[in-house]
């Protein structure tokens with residue numbers, strides 16, 4: 416059996432190395448508001464975050480706390496009303512090839528083959544067709560789908576579609592891969608396989624990952640660090656180091672069990688606070704009189 420104190424030491428050494436690396440993503444005082452009647456509603460308030468090169472960061476928090484808004488704003492798909500987002504020290508002013516996104520829904524182009532889907536971004540970047548095809552095949556090989564290059568998306572399972580989506584995102588060689596609940600539509604077994612694939616891919620290439628999930632187990636299986644957001648407005652409540660090395664992790668290990676309890680504590684406290692703020696639910700009014708003997 417592995418010695419917990421030796422693992423603790425290796426984890427601490429890895430996090431030290433991670434913290435010594437340059438920040439690829441630097442979010443400074445991010446504020447995101449949306450119109451709300453005659454005024455505005457603050458979705459994200461003063462979010463600060465640094466993500467280091469080749470770090471795997473998971474973002475968790477109760478429903479509606481602004482996880483998707485955060486990742487979409489980092490992607491440049493939404494405009495911020497305050498603060499700065501820097502990628503490699505350069506401010507973000509819209510989408511760019513340094514950031515690629517994988518969504519929950521299957522977003523492949525149905526009229527293109529698997530190869531065509533992965534070539535798409537490369538051809539948009541003006542790569543000659545032959546070169547784009549050669550590179551796309553390498554990315555498909557990385558996700559184990561090269562034999563399906565000529566298939567169309569509707570012939571693929573959900574997990575395979577997401578692997579193509581990952582290959583397509585990585586083909587443009589982004590600095591940051593932004594993933595918004597990419598595996599939540601998959602069944603439990605496929606999801607577990609996809610988590611293993613993703614870790615395997617991430618270890619082979621120089622990419623930094625920001626991954627949103629509802630699932631705390633998933634966050635603990637994948638991440639170096641977990642960012643916890645709170646609701647209304649979305650603010651950072653915790654940035655937690657995951658006490659385990661990357662790779663096959665055991666959620667039953669004492670360290671990860673303790674981490675789960677800690678994360679559950681943050682989320683549970685917020686859900687309780689939210690429930691207390693919510694208006695009481697009006698009981699359903701019976702419109703018909705209840706006669707004797709009728710349930």
Ligand SMILES: Nc1ncnc2c1ncn2[C@@H]1O[C@H](COP(=O)(O)OP(=O)(O)OP(=O)(O)O)[C@@H](O)[C@H]1O
Pocket residue numbers: 449450458476477478479480481482483484485629
């Ligand atoms: N463009 C918009 N206009 C109005 N409200 C918005 C807009 N974008 C997001 N919101 C609101 O902001 C809040 C945060 O939304 P967001 O989808 O980012 O949360 P989330 O944490 O990803 O939620 P979930 O976990 O349920 O997917 C929600 O209450 C949502 O309704």
